Amino acid sequence: GGIITQTPKFLIGQEGQKLTLKCQQNFNHDTMYWYRQDSGKGLRLIYYSITENDLQKGDLSEGYDASREKKSSFSLTVTSAQKNEMAVFLCASSIWLGGRQNTLYFGAGTRLSVL
Amino acid sequence: GDSVTQTEGQVALSEEDFLTIHCNYSASGYPALFWYVQYPGEGPQFLFRASRDKEKGSSRGFEATYNKETTSFHLQKASVQESDSAVYYCALGSANTGANTGKLTFGHGTILRVHP
Numbered sequence: 345g346g347i348i349t350q351t352p353k354f355l356i357g358q359e360g361q362k363l364t365l366k367c368q369q370n371f372n373h374d375t376m377y378w379y380r381q382d383s384g385k386g387l388r389l390i391y392y393s394i395t396e397n398d399l400q401k402g403d404l405s406e407g408y409d410a411s412r413e414k415k416s417s418f419s420l421t422v423t424s425a426q427k428n429e430m431a432v433f434l435c436a437s438s439i440w441l442g443g444r445q446n447t448l449y450f451g452a453g454t455r456l457s458v459l
Numbered sequence: 460g461d462s463v464t465q466t467e468g469q470v471a472l473s474e475e476d477f478l479t480i481h482c483n484y485s486a487s488g489y490p491a492l493f494w495y496v497q498y499p500g501e502g503p504q505f506l507f508r509a510s511r512d513k514e515k516g517s518s519r520g521f522e523a524t525y526n527k528e529t530t531s532f533h534l535q536k537a538s539v540q541e542s543d544s545a546v547y548y549c550a551l552g553s554a555n556t557g558a559n560t561g562k563l564t565f566g567h568g569t570i571l572r573v574h575p
Contacts, residue, residue: 348502377562384468386548386567387503402562434502446552447493448563450502 346371348451350435355456359427365420365454367435374439376418377448380404381432390433393418422456429458461486463549465566472539472573480534480569482523482549491552492516492525492532493563498545506547541573 348369357363369376375394379387389402391410399410409421418435432455436448466481484492491510495503507516512527521536534547550563 379565384567387565389562389564392562436502447505447508448503449505452500452502 346373346449348435348437348449350433350451350454352454353452355454357422357425357456357458359425359458361425361458363422363425363456365422365433365435365456367418367420367451368416369418369435369437369449369451370416371437371439371449372415373437373449374415375437375446376412377436377438378402378408378410378418378420379434379436381434381453387434390420425456425458427458429456431456461490461551461553461564463551463564463566465547465549465569467569468567469570469572472571474540474573474575475538476573478534478536478539478543478571480547480549480571482532482534482566484530484532484549484551486551486553489527492523493550493552494521494523494532494534495548495550495565496545497548497568503548539571539573541575544571544573546570 351366377392378390388404390404392400393412396415411419432453434453435451438446438448462485464483493508494506496506497503507518509516509525515524523532523534546568548568549566
């Protein structure tokens, strides 16, 4: 088995601040994802990465940057935090199956609050 | 684009009740369909999947059958327990393999509360 570790668990920021969330996985999976979870809106894809140094935009990429410098880690940056923003950011990983749908494994999330 | 609709935002049941959470999808071809469960303070966990018409997925007493005709993948359990209280997500993986990377499209989630 493996595990996905997200840090920090809780993040409080100020309006306009640049904030970075980190994710590590020891599954040795190729693909990693960042999803945003808002109450009543489900999970929406921000960025994903098929392999080291690859980055692909999801449906919600505006306002975010991402970085995949190692196979095991994937970081997400909120470029300018929005006032009163509250959301959970979920990191996930999966095996690359050449385009076929595969199972995602999630971390416990980073809970963001912006004052 | 692909989409998933979960009809119920919240479901409240008593222990041993029968559970149905409705999931309908919109996508071309034969996408893979998934159910995930999320307990408080944790990330979503894979429950099961199905990839072909009429295929049944199941795990921990939960089951769902892929129905291409009605574009549905409804989650059912015969007798729920208080420990089943959680948020349940239906999801689909695109059947378009040209640019697909295995990413999933999720529904909005259904909060299940089971009372003793």
